Amino acid sequence: MLELVDISKKFKQFYAVKNLNMFIEKGEIIGLLGPNGAGKSTAISMLTSLIEPTTGDVRFNNSSVIKSPGPLRKVIGMVPQEIAIYPDLTAKENLQFFGRIYRLSGSDLKRKIDEVLDLVGLTDRRNDVAKKFSGGMKRRLNIGVALLHNPELLIMDEPTVGIDPQSRNYILETVKRLNAEKQMTILYTSHYMEEVEFLCDRIYIMDKGNLIASGTKEEIKRILSAEKTIVVKADRLNEMFIEALHDEPMINRVTTKEKEVTVIVPTEVNIFSKILKLAEEAEVKLQSVDIQTATLEDVFLHLTGRALRD
């Protein structure tokens, strides 16, 4: 459906995006993940033909968007990072205003506004002015605006930054619903791993303008498949136990935090009974020993050596 082909954007001598390749198939929810400044917004701006790439091409249904942006612009809905609604207008009036820009009118516009208000959970607040809304409600209205013209492809640029958990959940559920019920294709950018993990079929991870990993969640997590993480919790840890874990040749790494020790071992190693034995010898009473499955956060840490929120 939509493809970024070896695309780069240079601001003076600085590459905001470098040699990015990406594709979006119809019906997918794609996650674009990366910390602040990774180049996500710049990539989206090129994808939606808001800015021109320095090099590379954007292709929509196999035609160049750079040469002819019209066909893509008709089917795209964009939820920008900055909220773009009129504070002195009510929710309904905002939707009327933007609906007219999309050339909707009369009963079509009215029906669409009702549908959109229901989708974003603002039916009860339709006649309240937007400036009275919470940050989360403003964002939901902003999403509503992007949905007015029934876009085939919805692009959301960090739609949950700085909002309350309830609105955040509402937005995540709405994204799932739009995809499941309307077969809407969605590109969702975020710097929250857990959101992307919850929503997306395939994921692209960017850092400092570069693509550092891409694939399905399972494929990306397989990057870490050489090792597994075991979390050991105890009432009280002691030096003898920690030292014994450090000295154990089958264990690659040990980190300690209050009543918890994290042990990293090669996937094929079965360390369970050894940990129980070492605890017994050191007279440490264990509460639990859990094997953790890798998260995307772990993948980012593994690839960059930094936590995503650094």
Ligand SMILES: Nc1ncnc2c1ncn2[C@@H]1O[C@H](COP(=O)(O)OP(=O)(O)OP(=O)(O)O)[C@@H](O)[C@H]1O
């Ligand atoms: N118009 C511009 N001129 C110069 N530098 C820019 C411009 N737009 C973006 N940049 C720089 O490019 C880099 C990538 O920015 P971008 O906004 O694409 O990142 P992002 O991943 O979307 O981050 P954020 O979550 O903070 O929006 C940043 O270092 C930013 O300062």
